[in-house]
Amino acid sequence: MRLHPVSRVLLALAALALGINLVMPIWRIDLGAPQYPEGLYLQIFHDRFAGDIDKINGLNHYIGMAHIKNEMFPEFEIMRYAFYLLMAWGLVTALIGRRAVLLSWLFAIAAFIIWAVWDMYAWGYKYGHELDPRAAIKVEGMAYQPPLIGHKQLLNFDAWSTPDVGGWALFFTSAIATIIFVLEWRRSHRAAVRA
C-alpha cells in the first residue's frame, strides 16, 4: 500500500527543509560573563565556524585551549554530502511512497544525528581536556568541555549550547517523518483489519 499523497507532499517538504542546513547555522554556543555584557557566541555551519572566534581564542589561550580553526574539522568538508544524501533519500521516499523506504530514511536521519552528537561530544571532550601544558593559568582538575546541549558554568563564563536554525530544521524534519510513519502505519493497520 502506497503512502497517502498528503504524506508524500509533506515528506518532500521535510526533505527540502534539510537544505536550510546548507545556508544557515546548525548549532550555536553562547558565552556570557560579567565583563562581556554583550556576550560572545560561536555558530557552527555545515562547513565552518562563525561568530566571535578570535575573541574566544584570545580568552582561551590563557588556559591552554586549542585555537578553534576551520581546518581542525575534516567534517566541514563532508557534511554537505551527508545533507545532499539525506535530502535525496527523503525526496526518493516521497516519490516511491513506500513505508519501508520511509523507515530506511528515518534510520538514516537517526544515524546522522547520533553520529553528529557523538562527533560534537568527542570534539568538545578533546577541546576541553587536551590543554597546552605551557598554559599560563592551570586550575587543578578543571576541564573546559562545553555543554553538549543546555547550560554549563565554566569558570567565570556561563555557556549555553543550543540548536540554531539548521538544528531546528533537522529536528522538525525528523519529527514530521516520524509522525507520518506512525500515522501511515496505523492507516495500513486499519486497512488490514477492514480487509
Next chain:
Amino acid sequence: MKRPLMLTTGTLTLAGLAFVLVNSLPGCRPTTTQTVVTGDAAAKVYVKPGTHDEFYNFVSGGFSGQLAVYGLPSGRLLREVPVFSVDPESGYGYSEETKGMLMTSSGFIPWDDSHHPELSQTDGVPDGKWCFINGNNTPRIALVDLGTFRTKSIIEIPNSAGNHSSPFTTGNSEYVVAGTRFSVPMGDDAARDVSISTYKENFKGNVSFIHPDPGTGRMSIAFQIATPGVNFDLSHAGKGPSEGWFFFSCYNTEQAYSLLEVNASQRDKDFIMAVNWKLAEQLAKDGKGTRVPGKHYSNWWNEETHSAETTVHEDVLQLDPKDHPGLLYFMPCPKSPHGCDVDPTGKYIVGSGKLAALIPVFSFEKIQKAIAANDVEGDFAGIPVLKYESVLHGEVKKPGLGPLHTEFDANGNAYTSFFVSSEIVKWNVEKLEVVDRVPTYYSIGHLMVPGGDSKKPWGKYVVAYNKITKDRYLPTGPELTQSAQLYSIDGDKMELLLDFPTTGEPHYAQAIPADLVKPREVKFFKIEENKHPFVAKGEKETKVERRGKEVHVWMTTIRSHFAPDNIEGVKLGDEVYFHVTNLEQDWDVPHGFAIKGAANAELLVMPGETQTLKWIPTRVGVWPMYCTDFCSALHQEMQGYVRVSPANSTVPLKGETVSVDAGV
C-alpha cells in the same frame, strides 16, 4: 573704679552679649550653600551602575587646551579628548604620526587655550557628528569626530590674533566662524611692523568662515571679511527667519591699545556686528574677493594611514566690506557686549553687555526694516551703524549684574548667566520679564542648556560653568578645581541638583542626547583597512631594518606579547623607530608601548592601529620595553629588551620572539 575703665568694660560686655545673641538666632546667620539643595536632588542625578547617562556634555578644557566629555545628569568625567595640547598618556603630539596635527605657521605648538565647543548641526539642530572647538592663543579650530572621540582636523586661522568668537556654526555646518579678538596690522612684513600707537590707522580685524568638508571633515577657509579694528568676542548664527546672517559681539570700539580695562570701557555702547554671510558666500563664489597674504596650516587625520596629513596655504580669500555695501552692519549694544545669542525661533538676538545692568534684545525683523529704510545713526570706520531704538525688541530691566551668556529652552525662556551677581536668571524672551533666579557657586561664566543655542533645545537642565570654587570641594592647595553645577529647569523654579569638578577651566559647553552619538561609536580599527606605510598585519610581517642611522622596527602587539620582543644590533647614534601595530580586533583592548629613557612619551595603540615612537638610545646596554595599558592577566609579562651596542659594534641587527617548547 575709674570711669574710662567702666566704659570699656561696659562696652565690651554689651558687644559680647550682642555677639552671643546674634549667633544664637539662626535667622540672623547667613544661610549656608547646602540648604539650597532639596530632598530628591540625589535621585535626579543618580545613574544606576550599569546604566548610561542621558546626555553627553562636551566642555572646553580651557587652559588645558583639550575637550572634556562628561555624562549628564551624573557629572561623571568620561573622557578628555586631546585636541590642541600634547598628551603624553596616549602619545598624541609625540608619536611620529600625530605631530603633524599640531603644526602651525609658527611651527609645532604643543598647547593652547580652548574655549568654545560647538556641535555640528543639521537643519539647525545638533546632529552628533562632530564637535568643533577653538584654540584661542594660536588661532586654530579643531574638529573632533564623535565616532572616534579623536581630533580629526585642525585648521589655523591667518590674520587673526586671539581666536575667541569661534567656532560657532551655521545651521547645516556649511561654515564655522572665527573672529579675531585682537585686531592686528596685516599684510607683508613692512605693513605689519608699525607702532602700536597707530592702532586706528593700521590695525584691522576680520572674521573668517571655515568650511568643513561634509565627508572627510577636512577644513578650509572659504573667505575672510575684513573689519575695522575692534575686539570680537562671541558670535552665533541666525536661524529660521535670520538664517543666512551671523552676529558677532565686539568691544573696544574706543580702539584702545593700552590699559583696555579703563580705556576700552568708556563708551556707553559697543556693537553687535551683523554679517550677511549668504551675500558673502555669493561674493566669494563670484570672485569678488582678493587673495591676501595669510600663511596657514590645515592638518587632517587620515584614519586609513593612521597619520596626520598637513597642507600649507600661503594666502586667503578676503572680502572688503567697503566694496560691498550690505555685507556688514553694526548695532549699538550697551557696555562691552560679551555673549551674542540667537533664540530658537531665530527672531531675537540677545546681547549681554558685561558691564551693563540690563539685557538688550534685538529683533531680526526690525533689523531688516532698519536696513531697508537706511535707518542709521552714522557709520563706524565706514560700516553703517543702525539706530539702537530701531532694531531693539526691548530690554530686560534690572536682571542682575554683569550678564555674560544666554541659552534657551523650548518654551520661550532664556537663561542668562551673571558673573558679578553670581546667578542664573530665567526670563521670558517675548515679554522680557524675569521669571526666576537662582544663585551659582561661584561666579558663573558660560552656561548651557542641552541644545540651548540651536533651533530645538532639549531643555531639562541648565549647567553653570563657574570660575571660582572655594569651599565647595576638599581644598587642594592654592589651586582649586573648577566646577560645574547642574540645575533642573523642568519645573517653574530652577533647582540645584549637583556640583561636579571639571578639568581645566570650563568655558562654553554643549550637550546632546546620548542616543544621537552612541550608535556611531567606532569600536576598533579594522586591521585589513590599515594602510600605514609601516603596518605589520600579523607577526609574520614583523621585522627590523636598518636605513643608515635609522633602525625601523615593524612591531606587533597581541595579548600578551610584543613581536619582536628581543632586538639586538642597535648602535649608539642610531634613531630607533618602533612602528607598533595592535593586532587585537576587539573593543577595549588597547596596548601601550614604553621604553626606558624615551624622551618623548609612551604610546597607546588602539586595536587595528599603527603608531610610531622614535627613541634615541643614550648609553650602551640592554633597555627594557613594556606594555603600559593593562591588557590581560599576563599584562605584566608583556615586555621585551633592546640591546644597544657601541657605535662601532658588529652585532648583527635582528629582532625575534623566542618561544620555549613545551616541557623544556
